[in-house]
Amino acid sequence: MAEKKQQVKVPKKKASRREKKDWVAGYLFIAPVTLGLLVFYIFPFIQNFWFSFNNVNKFNMATFCGLENYSKMIVDTELYQTLWNTLKYVVITVPVGLFLSILLAALLNSEIKGKSFYRTIYFLPSVTMSVAVSLIWKWIYNGEYGILNAILKVFGLEGQNWLSNQSTAFYCVMIVGIWCSVGYNMIILLAGMQGISKSLYEAAAIDGAGPKDQFFHVTMPMLTPTIFFVMITSIIGGFQVFDTIYMMIGKTSMAYESCQTMIAMFYRYGFEFGKKGYAAAISIFVFLIIMVVTAFQMWGQKKWVNYD
Template sequence: MAEGKSKTGVVKKRASKREKKDWIAAYIFIAPVTLGLLVFYIWPFIQNIWFSFNEVSKFNVATFCGLANYQKVFRDGEVLKTFGNTLKYVVVTVPVGLFLSILIATLLNSKIKGTSIYRTLYFLPSVTMAAAVAMVWKWIYNEKMGILNSAIRALGGKGVGWLTDPKIALYSVMIVGLWMSVGYNMIILLAGMQGISKSYYEAAQIDGAGPIQLFFKVTIPLLTPTIFFVMITSIISGFQVFDVIYMMIGKTNPAYANTQTVVMLFYRQAFDYGYKGYAAAISILIFAVIMLVTVIQMIGQKKWVNYD
């Protein structure tokens, strides 16, 4: 590598031809991903911010309106209603899903036969298309011919409007969301558990720790970073829930207002009504809420780790 002196007398190392070729090759390899991020993520995000300060026609002609869209967002009762539905979905599904994921991961981390088969069965819903999942569960929940109501009637009960009763429709959809997400989170937690050194368990067992103490005193503390990752990703996906609810709950459904999430409202304002500027303001609000929750979690993680 060649060397040269700068005006300040500091010796600078010049890159050799081999290093320059390596740099060029590296930039060529990352160019497709970088361009993809710029074209499909960064530029649309910047454009969306600009649209949120404009009235946008169906032909994407923007007319600047300042903070009018954001003022409308905070005065719109429907926005508050959908945020309430979304928050309820997150508050229920995240802790329940985390508990089930840890439980299943712990069972699969033990020495049982057919572990690979169980992993596949639990993970399969996570890679199944949301449209297929929604259609299957929509038939399961069908009020007249669904499996659940058929079983209830066979036992002498009355059918339940799983997707039409405003009081329980959102909880019915939550079950589907949990069924789809638990397997993915389980795989991540299982990988974290298998990354814990056996020496910790052996040392604790020498000190007389039992299975329950090993779980709460060794597994959970050492699994904390993985748990936080799963929690953060689950909260983000919970605030962005859209496809399953959209396909299971139609607009004419009496439970639509009680199950509509904030992302569904964004979609309806942008593509059904054509209010793209207002929809952009709603999406920026969603982004701000997710960022705020993520920052709070990151601060909580640091305090937890320092405390332990």
């Protein structure tokens, strides 16, 4: 239907008065968002790119310096350290988080009582302010008075200063990241599971498939588009992790270096050290990495995601 209508329009005469009135109305409707995005997002995108070729001093004066920021970046060991940390964060939190949220969604996708109670509770962390969450967990991990060490002691285990120990701090932050996002992703996956047609399960049951077979041969394959969606958004979110790291690992912490992510580095150069040109270059680097990873995913999805 829609196509036919457009074809009728193709031999364009002059636009009728009503059409022109519609144009004006259309432009008026989109004006605030379009102009706002132009001024506060699209122009800044271009300017940020320009800044990455400039030295921007403390007084925000920019002087062109060509590729200096980029050539500095290529040999900056701090950047590679933060890149490594960020990759580690993504590679650990995304699969673990995904596994837990699929598990919970699968358990809730049955005729079990109290479903909405569970859903509500699991969703709670994802509406909670990340800064507050970080304060709470920092208090839990506290080496002297923290509840975690007290609990461990009950089981006869020796506690420690979780957040200032280089070998544990980053994992502690990862746990908080997972704690925050599992419920949110579970809701999306559960909705995906509930969207799978009942007839598929009936057919599988007729063929003699038990609950386990049904899960692995019906639910999982049909769920792959949703899993893919959750995976992509989690990976992008993981590359941008900042709040929990900034809050939980202070500058004076022994574990500081082993926990800094790329966005944390961007923030410090841009807004603490007053090196906005270099920070701009870092942000472009982060953007490129996210693009490459996402493009790789889009290419890889053909091999495992089912679309009907």
